[in-house]
Amino acid sequence: MTTRRQILKSAVAPMIVPSVVLGQRAGAVAPSDKIVFGGIGIGSRGAHVLSKLLAFDDARFVAICDVRNERREEIKATADKRYGNHDCQMYDDQYALLARGDIDAVLIATGDRWHTPLAIIAAQHGKDVYCEKPCSMSIEESWALADAFRRYGRIYQAGCQRRNGANFVLCKELLDSGALGKLQTLYANVGPSVNWPPLPSRDWLAGEPLPPKQVLDWERWLGPAPWRPYHPSYVRGGWRNFYDFHGGGILEWGSHTVDLCQWAAGYDNIQPVEYEPVGTNVGPYKVLCKYANGVKLVMRDDGWDGALKTGSCSFRIEGDKGWVETGDQTRIECSDNIRPLLRPTESASLALVNHVADLLRAIKSRQTPKASAAAAANSHVTCHAAFIAYQRGKTLSWDVAKREFTNDDIANRMRSRALREPWRI
Amino acid sequence: MPQTQTTAPAPQAAKPKPAPPPVPPPEFMEGDIARMDGPALLAVLNDSGASEFKKAKACQRIGEAGFKEAVPALVALLSDDHLSTYARYGLEPIADPSVDDALRAALPRLKGKYLIGVINSISKRRDAKATPALVKLMHEQDVETARAAASAIGHIGGLTAVRDLRAALPKTQGAVRVAVADACLVCAERLLSEGKRDDALALYASMTAADIPKPVRLAAMQGIVREETSLERPR
Numbered sequence: 001m002t003t004r005r006q007i008l009k010s011a012v013a014p015m016i017v018p019s020v021v022l023g024q025r026a027g028a029v030a031p032s033d034k035i036v037f038g039g040i041g042i043g044s045r046g047a048h049v050l051s052k053l054l055a056f057d058d059a060r061f062v063a064i065c066d067v068r069n070e071r072r073e074e075i076k077a078t079a080d081k082r083y084g085n086h087d088c089q090m091y092d093d094q095y096a097l098l099a100r101g102d103i104d105a106v107l108i109a110t111g112d113r114w115h116t117p118l119a120i121i122a123a124q125h126g127k128d129v130y131c132e133k134p135c136s137m138s139i140e141e142s143w144a145l146a147d148a149f150r151r152y153g154r155i156y157q158a159g160c161q162r163r164n165g166a167n168f169v170l171c172k173e174l175l176d177s178g179a180l181g182k183l184q185t186l187y188a189n190v191g192p193s194v195n196w197p198p199l200p201s202r203d204w205l206a207g208e209p210l211p212p213k214q215v216l217d218w219e220r221w222l223g224p225a226p227w228r229p230y231h232p233s234y235v236r237g238g239w240r241n242f243y244d245f246h247g248g249g250i251l252e253w254g255s256h257t258v259d260l261c262q263w264a265a266g267y268d269n270i271q272p273v274e275y276e277p278v279g280t281n282v283g284p285y286k287v288l289c290k291y292a293n294g295v296k297l298v299m300r301d302d303g304w305d306g307a308l309k310t311g312s313c314s315f316r317i318e319g320d321k322g323w324v325e326t327g328d329q330t331r332i333e334c335s336d337n338i339r340p341l342l343r344p345t346e347s348a349s350l351a352l353v354n355h356v357a358d359l360l361r362a363i364k365s366r367q368t369p370k371a372s373a374a375a376a377a378n379s380h381v382t383c384h385a386a387f388i389a390y391q392r393g394k395t396l397s398w399d400v401a402k403r404e405f406t407n408d409d410i411a412n413r414m415r416s417r418a419l420r421e422p423w424r425i
Numbered sequence: 426m427p428q429t430q431t432t433a434p435a436p437q438a439a440k441p442k443p444a445p446p447p448v449p450p451p452e453f454m455e456g457d458i459a460r461m462d463g464p465a466l467l468a469v470l471n472d473s474g475a476s477e478f479k480k481a482k483a484c485q486r487i488g489e490a491g492f493k494e495a496v497p498a499l500v501a502l503l504s505d506d507h508l509s510t511y512a513r514y515g516l517e518p519i520a521d522p523s524v525d526d527a528l529r530a531a532l533p534r535l536k537g538k539y540l541i542g543v544i545n546s547i548s549k550r551r552d553a554k555a556t557p558a559l560v561k562l563m564h565e566q567d568v569e570t571a572r573a574a575a576s577a578i579g580h581i582g583g584l585t586a587v588r589d590l591r592a593a594l595p596k597t598q599g600a601v602r603v604a605v606a607d608a609c610l611v612c613a614e615r616l617l618s619e620g621k622r623d624d625a626l627a628l629y630a631s632m633t634a635a636d637i638p639k640p641v642r643l644a645a646m647q648g649i650v651r652e653e654t655s656l657e658r659p660r
Contacts, residue, residue: 124607126640151610152640153647202459202485203449204478226481226510233447241446413489413518416549420510421542422569424576 038063046109065091067220098125113225116141120148128155133255140416144425146377157359158376165351172264181321185296188257191249200243205231224423259379275389287386463492470498484511493521548577572604579608582615606641
């Protein structure tokens with residue numbers, strides 16, 4: 001009989017990465033050193049991520065799965081052009097792609113409803129994952145995501161690329177170094193209500209005739225979301241702002257900016273204990289949150305570019321000695337005492353390149369990437385809690401240890417959503 | 426003499442504004458349903474003239490309200506092609522044993538995706554009384570049903586579940602076996618969280634056998650390493 005000590009000894013092998021994959025050799029990357037990727041549900045955003053991935057010599061993209069025929073063919077054409085061959089295989093069933101033993105990792109860029117179930121299925125198949133945000137549709141899904149990747153020891157990188165953006169990194173460094181003093185308040189610019197109201201619609205669009213299944217598989221497109229009649233608008237990106245598919249402005253941008261706040265503060269394993277919604281479904285809105293240590297988190301709709309026009313997805317850190325604020329324009333606004341500490345940052349577009357590089361590094365080294373499943377789950381739980389508070393229209397208290405609201409039974413019942421058969425998490 | 430073009434270049438075309446999103450028709454607007462109380466929502470479900478849309482929305486709001494009097498009406502929709510998910514949306518969050526009783530009672534009369542849906546709901550509610558029925562379903566010929574049952578047993582957890590899953594491992598194959606092994610990992614984690622460390626480690630160890638699916642085998646090995654090297658482990 002095998003003893004635990006023997007297992008420990010043998011288990012070290014898969015935990016330690018052969019040195020050959022830890023460093024790049026000079027010149028071309030050997031085929032055995034390449035990380036082989038497949039993609040699932042690659043639309044416009046996914047294609048952008050894929051374009052960065054394809055630029056890395058140590059990654060190779062060999063397969064695409066999509067419910068839309070034209071998308072499959074577009075992505076295949078992109079990959080084949082990059083490699084000068086016809087090797088990219090097309091699938092309409094994710095299980096067929098995930099069954100391939102030569103695929104190490106998958107890029108998931110479907111609609112939000114698919115993110116958690118697909119990522120978990122990928123982990124169960126032994127794959128590492130890059131998954132677009134928002135990563136989950138509920139608090140329950142967020143925890144399940146973190147649990148699955150911990151259980152299987154797989155690498156997960158959420159599409160929260162600003163964690164690898166130089167301007168955002170500098171802001172965190174200024175807090176970590178003590179230059180900003182003791183942390184007082186974090187500000188996350190959430191999705192503007194003119195684009196994504198905080199309360200998505202629970203209505204349906206009028207049904208239209210279904211296209212042929214080989215053009216679009218509506219059942220698979222819906223996936224874990226509850227059934228509704230087909231309308232082409234959903235498929236063209238109009239699924240956003242519908243509750244069954246989307247978490248409104250709070251999830252749409254909070255998955256970036258709340259995530260940045262918690263990352264900067266070192267709060268990747270705690271959530272606020274109080275959530276106070278302010279506003280209606282029209283016009284600017286806020287959710288005022290408070291951590292157990294008294295630090296405040298303000299989710300606010302300050303328009304696309306933020307109050308100081310630092311660009312989309314901006315965030316701000318206020319300490320008792322100074323403050324910084326930045327966004328996708330990469331310019332950093334700050335209090336006068338911080339200005340001498342600033343240094344040139346880099347183009348916002350490099351954040352995604354850095355983020356993909358961080359993933360590849362993590363896959364090779366088996367070290368945790370910047371936007372791990374655990375970190376993403378934590379920030380998504382915070383966003384979902386705020387989203388629920390906004391739907392309930394009342395201040396909610398949250399028990400971090402028990403993972404439940406302490407003052408509203410309805411809010412607790414909103415922590416999970418039933419998934420359409422046969423899907424589960 | 427060649428003519429030179431003297432007309433000014435055409436101004437750059439204005440960026441087209443995206444078309445406004447389609448507007449839901451009145452019959453597909455949630456409207457008052459969002460503000461109804463439990464009895465009113467139940468009345469929607471019991472109204473034979475109510476539309477599919479209204480029933481779907483009522484199910485979702487009933488789940489949020491936790492209105493247990495609606496359980497029979499929700500259960501009646503579990504085999505409805507379009508409303509079955511909505512029915513489970515309503516049932517899953519209701520913290521009343523009548524839901525567990527009803528879901529268990531539904532198992533023998535459902536098939537296919539509807540049966541899988543109910544198994545998934547039982548899994549979420551962690552109804553241990555359903556374990557004997559789930560063990561039978563784990564050995565069903567239908568692979569998807571068997572996988573769902575194995576997963577549910579794993580989520581319910583406990584030493585009984587461990588015994589049933591371990592007994593199923595040599596009797597299952599392919600995708601079902603993968604699901605059984607995955608369920609064992611889930612059980613091991615729960616045993617750890619309940620302080621049953623030796624049981625958990627023994628389960629992990631059994632999952633490191635050469636014939637266990639590779640992702641699960643590696644996960645089990647890592648589970649052992651994680652636990653044995655944890656600073657929080659008993660010494």
